[in-house]
Amino acid sequence: MRTATVGLSALLACSSLVACGSSSSRADRPGVSGRAPERAITVDGVVDEWPLDSVMTADEHYLYMRFLLEGDPVALQANDETVTIRLDLDGNADTGRVFDDPAEGAAMGIDLAIHMSPQDADGAVTRGSSAVAYLGDTDEDGEDPGTQIDLSAIDYHTAPSFASSWFEARLARDLAGLGLPVARDGDRAAGMVVVRGPSGAAEGWSAPFSAELPALAEGPALADVRIPPKPSRAIRVVCWNVLFASPSEQPRPFARVLRELDPDIILLQEWTEDPIHIRGWFNALMPRPTSWNVRTGEGWGVASAPPHPFSDFAAT
Ligand SMILES: [Ca+2]
Numbered sequence: 001m002r003t004a005t006v007g008l009s010a011l012l013a014c015s016s017l018v019a020c021g022s023s024s025s026r027a028d029r030p031g032v033s034g035r036a037p038e039r040a041i042t043v044d045g046v047v048d049e050w051p052l053d054s055v056m057t058a059d060e061h062y063l064y065m066r067f068l069l070e071g072d073p074v075a076l077q078a079n080d081e082t083v084t085i086r087l088d089l090d091g092n093a094d095t096g097r098v099f100d101d102p103a104e105g106a107a108m109g110i111d112l113a114i115h116m117s118p119q120d121a122d123g124a125v126t127r128g129s130s131a132v133a134y135l136g137d138t139d140e141d142g143e144d145p146g147t148q149i150d151l152s153a154i155d156y157h158t159a160p161s162f163a164s165s166w167f168e169a170r171l172a173r174d175l176a177g178l179g180l181p182v183a184r185d186g187d188r189a190a191g192m193v194v195v196r197g198p199s200g201a202a203e204g205w206s207a208p209f210s211a212e213l214p215a216l217a218e219g220p221a222l223a224d225v226r227i228p229p230k231p232s233r234a235i236r237v238v239c240w241n242v243l244f245a246s247p248s249e250q251p252r253p254f255a256r257v258l259r260e261l262d263p264d265i266i267l268l269q270e271w272t273e274d275p276i277h278i279r280g281w282f283n284a285l286m287p288r289p290t291s292w293n294v295r296t297g298e299g300w301g302v303a304s305a306p307p308h309p310f311s312d313f314a315a316t
């Protein structure tokens with residue numbers, strides 16, 4: 001994949017490990033923009049559905065970006081540098097905050113910044129991702145320090161989560177509820193990817209990119225995940241890390257997903273409660289003519305839960 005795409009105008013960010021001279025020259029390319037894709041963008045870490053010259057695009061619900069980090073593949077959320085997507089959501093320098101590092105981005109009014117492996121207050125690079133909105137509130141120095149917001153509030157998603165060079169990301173367009181500007185039909189959104197090292201200074205960056213946006217949907221996007229049908233005579237195995245026994249705290253969403261998946265065997269991690277409790281959960285939330293079967297292992301929070309007797313599997 002990388003061999004086929006290096007050198008195209010879609011090539012964006014370069015890390016501090018790579019000379020960035022070519023990056024600034026790309027800033028002069030107005031063509032680094034958002035041609036609408038013929039195929040819908042799926043944020044799965046594979047970028048072959050993107051038009052070759054497009055790095056930002058949008059549909060009625062989401063704004064999409066893709067970028068390449070030169071150098072060794074990295075995991076964005078566990079990186080030793082901070083990768084930031086700066087977004088001028090309304091293409092308007094009068095809203096948001098102006099960043100002049102690097103100077104190529106100084107014409108944008110950045111309304112939202114998404115940091116991957118963000119730096120903490122002491123400048124240390126940390127794991128995970130965070131987002132900061134620039135809503136026009138200023139401190140005593142007249143600068144907008146930004147307001148930390150929850151990533152789930154902007155419906156942000158990026159892929160892949162493993163070490164890679166290409167990444168794609170998306171976020172919701174309608175962020176009016178957060179006080180952020182909303183681009184309408186025919187408006188442009190713009191952005192830039194910036195790589196910052198331990199000093200906090202920009203050490204690599206993309207050319208600015210932008211896209212003309214289509215009409216905005218009336219309501220929020222609905223999930224459209226389609227579960228493939230289970231072939232006849234097949235056994236479906238679901239393996240799920242439920243994060244500190246979360247099904248006990250939020251039973252409905254877990255039960256809804258499991259009912260749709262209709263698994264024959266469920267392998268669970270981090271369900272730390274005893275097998276009687278887990279079996280009771282399944283019997284209550286996913287009732288069957290006969291009781292569920294649950295066994296826990298010696299590993300921490302490991303359990304298996306088939307609806308059929310374990311002896312059925314042992315016999316085959
Ligand atoms: Ca994709």
Ligand SMILES: [Ca+2]
Pocket residue numbers: 088089090091092093094095096108109110111181
């Ligand atoms: Ca703006």
